[in-house]
Amino acid sequence: NSAFLLLNAVEVEPRRLRKAPMALVIFVGMILLVATGYLHISTAAVLASILLVLGGAIKMDEAYQSIEWQSVFLIAGMLPMGIAMEKTGTAQFLADGIISLVGGMGPKAIMIGLFILTTIITEFMSNAAAAVLVAPIAISAALSLGVDPRAFVMGVGIAASNSFLFPIGHQASVLVYGPGNYRFFDYTKVGLPLTLLIWTLMIIFLPIFWPL
Known part of the structure; x- marks a missing residue:
């Protein structure tokens, strides 16, 4: 469109759909651990985040940038x-x-x-x-x-x-x-x-x- 001037190219990374089932399993597992009282919600959330990074669902840089410091x-x-x-x-x-x-x-x-x-x-x-x-x-x-x-x-x-x-x-x-x-x-x-x-x-x- 001639009405817009592109200053910087923005890369749009494709969704990692192959990792979706793993992410869903981790998410459900986290909820079950908290609901059954086996783990505190903070511990379960940190554990789930680590598993998502190790499994490749998200990158380490993405995880770091998502933290609201x-x-x-x-x-x-x-x-x-x-x-x-x-x-x-x-x-x-x-x-x-x-x-x-x-x-x-x-x-x-x-x-x-x-x-x-x-x-x-x-x-x-x-x-x-x-x-x-x-x-x-x-x-x-x-x-x-x-x-x-x-x-x-x-x-x-x-x-x-x-x-x-x-x-x-x-x-x-x-x-x-x-x-x-x-x-x-x-x-x-x-x-x-x-x-x-x-x-x-x-x-x-x-x-x-x-x-x-």
């Missing part, structure tokens, strides 16, 4: 922070501070404070770790107030999964961070209204199911 370094930088918060007792310290600050305002205020705390720390560690750290504190606070601890624990559980504010909050957010060319606070623009909505629903409905 921005996400890798983001995860590597945030993992030590989460571990440090867990090992140094930061969550316990913050929870004690919140309880002492809003303790005189009643059970609902303490529940909201613990919910906010869990929402923050779950951005820096796994959802399960955040719940495990804060749940005992929530139970202790509820029992000391003489209220049903299930409302507090449910609030902590919801908050631990409420990781929408930053890309570091969940693995899925990290995976699309680089390829989507998102900025760090793009997640906050969408995640903050969602977080506030969840907070509001929790404040309304938890006391209905488990009166405080």
Whole structure:
């Protein structure tokens, strides 16, 4: 077409259709290993990737180029922070501070404070770790107030999964961070209204199911 000027020739490599059955077998095998609990998903995925390279389904250069290094370094930088918060007792310290600050305002205020705390720390560690750290504190606070601890624990559980504010909050957010060319606070623009909505629903409905 005379309307276009070709600056560089682009080689289009033909698809390796002969390797498709092998790739399918490896993919299904990876899923089965994870589904049966024999291997963790990260171990199974790395093993499958190695087999694909060794089998010639993809080249080593292609495998290297497909890695989103921005996400890798983001995860590597945030993992030590989460571990440090867990090992140094930061969550316990913050929870004690919140309880002492809003303790005189009643059970609902303490529940909201613990919910906010869990929402923050779950951005820096796994959802399960955040719940495990804060749940005992929530139970202790509820029992000391003489209220049903299930409302507090449910609030902590919801908050631990409420990781929408930053890309570091969940693995899925990290995976699309680089390829989507998102900025760090793009997640906050969408995640903050969602977080506030969840907070509001929790404040309304938890006391209905488990009166405080």
